[in-house]
Amino acid sequence: MADYNFKEIEKKWQDKWEEAHAFEAENGSDKEKFFGLIEFPYPSGQGLHVGHPRSYTAMDIIARKRRMQGYNVLYPIGWDAFGLPAENYAIQNNVHPAVITAKNIANFTRQLKMLGFSFDWSREVNTTDPSYYKWTQWIFLQLFKKGLAYKQEMPINWCTSCNVGLANEEVVNGVCERCGGEVIQKRQSQWMLKITEYAQRLIDDLDDIDFLEKIKTQQRNWIGRSEGAEVKFTLTTGDEMVVYTTRCDTLFGATYTVISPEHPLIEKLADKLTNYEEVKEYQKAASKKSEFERTELAKEKTGVKLLGVNAINPVTGKEIPIFVSDYVLVTYGTGAIMAVPAHDTRDWEFAKKFDLPIIEVVSGGKDVNEEAYTDVASGTMVNSGFLTGMAVKDAIPAMIDYLEKEGLGTRKVNYKLRDWVFSRQRYWGEPIPIIHCPKCGQVPVPEDELPLVLPDMEEFKPGENGESPLANATDWINTTCPCCGAPAKRETDTMPQWAGSSWYFLRYADAHNDNALASKEALDYWTPVDWYNGGMEHTTLHLLYSRFWHKFLFDIGVVPTKEPYQKRTSHGMILGENGEKMSKSRGNVVNPDDVVNEVGADTFRTYEMFLGAFDQSTPWSQQGLKGCYKFIEKVWNLQNIMTDEDGYSPELEKAMHKTIKKVGDDFERMKFNTAIASMMSFLNDVSKKGSITKGEYKTFITLLNPVAPHVTEELWQMLGGEGLLSLAPWPAYDEEKTVDDEIEIVVQINGKIRDKMSVAADLDRAGLEAVAMESARIRELTEGKTIVKIIAVPGKLVNIVVK
RNA sequence: GCGGAUGUGGCGGAAUUGGCAGACGCGCUAGACUUAGGAUCUAGUGAUUUUAUCGUGGGGGUUCAAGUCCCUUCAUCCGCACCA
Numbered sequence: 001m002a003d004y005n006f007k008e009i010e011k012k013w014q015d016k017w018e019e020a021h022a023f024e025a026e027n028g029s030d031k032e033k034f035f036g037l038i039e040f041p042y043p044s045g046q047g048l049h050v051g052h053p054r055s056y057t058a059m060d061i062i063a064r065k066r067r068m069q070g071y072n073v074l075y076p077i078g079w080d081a082f083g084l085p086a087e088n089y090a091i092q093n094n095v096h097p098a099v100i101t102a103k104n105i106a107n108f109t110r111q112l113k114m115l116g117f118s119f120d121w122s123r124e125v126n127t128t129d130p131s132y133y134k135w136t137q138w139i140f141l142q143l144f145k146k147g148l149a150y151k152q153e154m155p156i157n158w159c160t161s162c163n164v165g166l167a168n169e170e171v172v173n174g175v176c177e178r179c180g181g182e183v184i185q186k187r188q189s190q191w192m193l194k195i196t197e198y199a200q201r202l203i204d205d206l207d208d209i210d211f212l213e214k215i216k217t218q219q220r221n222w223i224g225r226s227e228g229a230e231v232k233f234t235l236t237t238g239d240e241m242v243v244y245t246t247r248c249d250t251l252f253g254a255t256y257t258v259i260s261p262e263h264p265l266i267e268k269l270a271d272k273l274t275n276y277e278e279v280k281e282y283q284k285a286a287s288k289k290s291e292f293e294r295t296e297l298a299k300e301k302t303g304v305k306l307l308g309v310n311a312i313n314p315v316t317g318k319e320i321p322i323f324v325s326d327y328v329l330v331t332y333g334t335g336a337i338m339a340v341p342a343h344d345t346r347d348w349e350f351a352k353k354f355d356l357p358i359i360e361v362v363s364g365g366k367d368v369n370e371e372a373y374t375d376v377a378s379g380t381m382v383n384s385g386f387l388t389g390m391a392v393k394d395a396i397p398a399m400i401d402y403l404e405k406e407g408l409g410t411r412k413v414n415y416k417l418r419d420w421v422f423s424r425q426r427y428w429g430e431p432i433p434i435i436h437c438p439k440c441g442q443v444p445v446p447e448d449e450l451p452l453v454l455p456d457m458e459e460f461k462p463g464e465n466g467e468s469p470l471a472n473a474t475d476w477i478n479t480t481c482p483c484c485g486a487p488a489k490r491e492t493d494t495m496p497q498w499a500g501s502s503w504y505f506l507r508y509a510d511a512h513n514d515n516a517l518a519s520k521e522a523l524d525y526w527t528p529v530d531w532y533n534g535g536m537e538h539t540t541l542h543l544l545y546s547r548f549w550h551k552f553l554f555d556i557g558v559v560p561t562k563e564p565y566q567k568r569t570s571h572g573m574i575l576g577e578n579g580e581k582m583s584k585s586r587g588n589v590v591n592p593d594d595v596v597n598e599v600g601a602d603t604f605r606t607y608e609m610f611l612g613a614f615d616q617s618t619p620w621s622q623q624g625l626k627g628c629y630k631f632i633e634k635v636w637n638l639q640n641i642m643t644d645e646d647g648y649s650p651e652l653e654k655a656m657h658k659t660i661k662k663v664g665d666d667f668e669r670m671k672f673n674t675a676i677a678s679m680m681s682f683l684n685d686v687s688k689k690g691s692i693t694k695g696e697y698k699t700f701i702t703l704l705n706p707v708a709p710h711v712t713e714e715l716w717q718m719l720g721g722e723g724l725l726s727l728a729p730w731p732a733y734d735e736e737k738t739v740d741d742e743i744e745i746v747v748q749i750n751g752k753i754r755d756k757m758s759v760a761a762d763l764d765r766a767g768l769e770a771v772a773m774e775s776a777r778i779r780e781l782t783e784g785k786t787i788v789k790i791i792a793v794p795g796k797l798v799n800i801v802v803k
Numbered sequence: 804g805c806g807g808a809u810g811u812g813g814c815g816g817a818a819u820u821g822g823c824a825g826a827c828g829c830g831c832u833a834g835a836c837u838u839a840g841g842a843u844c845u846a847g848u849g850a851u852u853u854u855a856u857c858g859u860g861g862g863g864g865u866u867c868a869a870g871u872c873c874c875u876u877c878a879u880c881c882g883c884a885c886c887a
Contacts, residue, residue, distance in 0.1 A: 108853060214807060221806055223887065245887060258887090301885085325885095326854080332886045339887085345804085346885055416886050536807095612815060616808090617880080624815065626841095627828050674817065677827035684827090696876090746823045751868050761885070791867050796822050801867050 005638040006600030010710040013114055013651060022726055023067075025074035025119040027364070027510065027522055034071040035526050036063045037505055039534040040078040040125070041540070043104035043496075044085055048111040049582070050590045050608070050620065055571045057605045057707075058614060058670060059533050060117045064706035066172040067118070068730035074526060075118055076508035078125035079105050083497045087428040090460045096791075097460065101120040101128060111592060116709050118726065123511040125502030132507065133430045134451035135517040136499050137184045139445045139549065141433060142556055148194040151442065154421060158466065159185035175733065184288070191432060191493060193420040195548045199223050199415075201562075212219060212567040215539050222414025229400050230334060231409040233257060233311040236319060237272050241265060241311060244414060246345065247394035248403065249375070252384040253361035254338040255351070257311045258303065258323045261286040262330035266306075274308040277721055279324055286326040301327055301350045313338075314408045325350065333414055339370065348372035361384060361588055362392055390633030422496060427460045427469040429494030437481035437488040446482050452490075468492040483492070501542055502549040505529050505564065510741045517558070524560050543568065569670060572616040579619045589597040590620050602708035603629045607673035609707055631676075632711055634683055636702065638692050639718070645693040652696055653737060660733035663703045672707070680702060694719060699731045746797040747772045749781055761795060768792040772800065 161181025228246035303325030341351035365373025403409035455476035511517035576588025612618030666675035716725035
């Protein structure tokens with residue numbers, strides 16, 4: 001027998017699969033489909049991280065198993081290739097981002113192929129390919145036409161040292177990631193997408209899909225729906241101010257109001273305020289604060305009272321002061337609140353600092369002069385006019401009814417979710433296909449002129465004043481208006497990296513279509529994605545964005561389903577050997593190339609699936625890797641003890657059926673570690689017996705194939721298996737043969753194990769009791785004692801309670 | 804502060820419903836084979852004062868029976884951060 005030569009074997013089968021087009025999905029098939037998806041990678045210069053193959057191997061196992069089960073499987077791959085690292089590299093080294101991107105993709109391709117993933121490479125997509133981003137731009141135009149894309153002035157992060165706009169990810173601890181310079185907020189005109197329009201549907205439709213509960217929770221919290229009321233306050237000047245509250249039941253306890261520094265009311269009241277200058281000063285100071293300072297200083301509340309004007313509490317009729325303070329956000333609700341210090345912690349702190357009255361309107365907590373009582377679930381209304389005596393939960397709707405009847409307020413739902421800032425002042429992204437015409441305004445690039453290709457440039461540095469580098473592409477910018485033909489200028493902002501990834505899975509259905517992002521037939525057949533595995537870090541970004549885009553595409557009739565992904569699961573991180581996150585600076589990075597070179601792809605894959613619970617973070621271990629190598633080698637060496645029978649031996653038959661069941665079930669639940677453990681166990685049984693039949697061997701390598709596809713394919717051929725193992729049928733098991741005839745049961749006395757005995761598996765309660773009482777040991781131990789009770793659980797144990 | 808997790812041997816981790824805690828792997832110990840061992844095989848391996856007792860972060864509870872259920876508390880990690 002030859003030694004296990006993984007280098008030869010792995011290359012051989014990768015070539016064979018490619019020649020046979022073994023993993024290409026079929027369009028127009030009658031078979032049942034399975035669409036498995038992993039997050040397509042950003043092809044970074046560092047190459048593949050060991051974290052990538054964790055997710056890819058997991059879905060590869062599912063995809064390979066489905067294929068063996070007879071499904072028409074689509075397991076595609078592509079490149080999310082726009083993005084900052086390539087652009088920064090380009091700026092520093094004067095290489096076009098497209099050049100470095102192509103190089104990185106070539107390297108990633110080599111690495112992924114080396115790992116034997118059953119991707120359908122014929123459908124490879126690349127977000128930077130004009131034939132791809134043509135459709136990203138097309139979707140943007142549809143959003144624009146429906147009024148869901150609009151341009152607005154927005155504060156952006158601005159590095160005062162580099163003089164450049166930064167993405168949130170580039171701001172670390174309030175300073176510029178690259179130069180350490182101070183970052184402030186600067187107002188700039190930005191493209192926005194109205195994701196808020198879909199807020200409710202993004203919450204509601206979670207009920208119909210199979211996402212991990214923690215993912216749903218995180219999305220719901222992020223969207224942040226709250227039900228409350230908008231309440232009108234009349235001012236002593238006759239003006240009106242609307243506040244948003246979720247606790248209108250506490251209105252009788254509102255002793256002041258607060259507006260945000262950016263609130264328009266300040267300008268409106270300018271000539272009536274006796275301390276306008278002071279208010280302006282506060283406003284200015286607040287605007288200067290960076291995001292960092294605002295959160296850092298969050299503990300200490302500041303504010304200025306408006307002098308010369310008061311608000312009137314609509315239910316008590318009392319005059320109460322108005323403050324301006326930056327603890328109220330202009331972006332949420334109406335940018336104005338009613339403050340109830342007795343029942344809101346923030347208001348309470350503010351009231352203490354400014355010595356404002358605290359009126360208890362809900363009883364049941366501690367002294368409201370000591371701390372705010374915020375419990376809504378219990379508590380009774382006091383000092384609250386017609387609400388007095390009611391429970392809080394009844395008082396809320398009662399007050400809303402009252403406000404609506406009296407015309408003092410209305411029911412209102414608010415969301416924390418904000419519209420999506422869609423502009424980037426960067427080169428390496430999809431150009432936004434809009435033309436600015438002095439006469440016609442924002443005019444979409446005609447669809448038949450798509451793709452609007454990125455101009456070739458030599459300098460990628462951002463322009464003056466935070467403009468996109470495209471501002472320097474004079475030939476490209478200057479164009480004519482598609483509407484009136486007058487000279488006009490192109491939009492110079494590009495799209496964020498999230499654009500191309502918001503719809504890429506659709507392109508896989510029909511990757512080479514020139515007339516549509518994918519044909520209707522292909523989308524009808526393949527969508528939705530059946531199973532999508534990815535990282536938790538994308539839950540409120542990519543995963544939410546793509547759900548939004550998909551719903552929009554559903555609304556305009558482009559896709560047949562309202563949700564893009566039927567099932568979403570998530571993997572844990574692989575940490576460095578020291579238990580810390582892998583990073584270059586910590587020097588604990590494991591390179592997949594080295595691992596494969598040392599032990600081969602099959603061992604690498606097996607180890608990545610065996611090292612711990614799939615959904616949990618686990619440290620890498622070089623020793624553990626070796627253990628998996630030994631396992632694969634043992635599988636190879638089974639040839640030495642193989643007998644020629646095709647069936648299963650009587651000794652191993654039960655173990656075989658149990659293993660088939662366990663492995664199949666565990667794969668489905670993504671319990672890959674225990675699936676592999678059960679295969680190892682089976683191998684231990686074989687070792688004990690000293691031989692394995694050809695039939696057992698074949699079944700065993702079929703179970704192992706999704707995990708370690710190369711070595712099992714080689715063994716399959718050696719054992720005379722027909723065709724490719726990767727396309728052979730998944731083994732069946734006989735339920736009856738997965739249960740033992742005889743089992744060991746435990747006999748306890750007062751919950752302590754005192755004896756074990758072998759009985760028929762189906763022995764009933766009475767039988768169990770009788771057998772237990774026959775035991776010499778049990779008799780000895782119970783002698784002279786009173787038996788209070790005997791609990792017998794068939795298949796499990798007998799517990800005798802004595803006194 | 805809010806939300807989400809996690810806590811089990813020397814280590815990574817098992818334990819579908821409350822029913823033998825520690826599967827499987829690593830490491831370690833002893834033995835075999837060997838010129839050699841970071842190879843292979845065999846046996847052992849939670850702790851202890853070993854007829855037994857104690858053991859799943861700590862404390863309390865429910866139960867014949869708790870890693871699992873309830874209450875409480877501590878620690879670590881991740882996400883969000885004044886959302887009225």
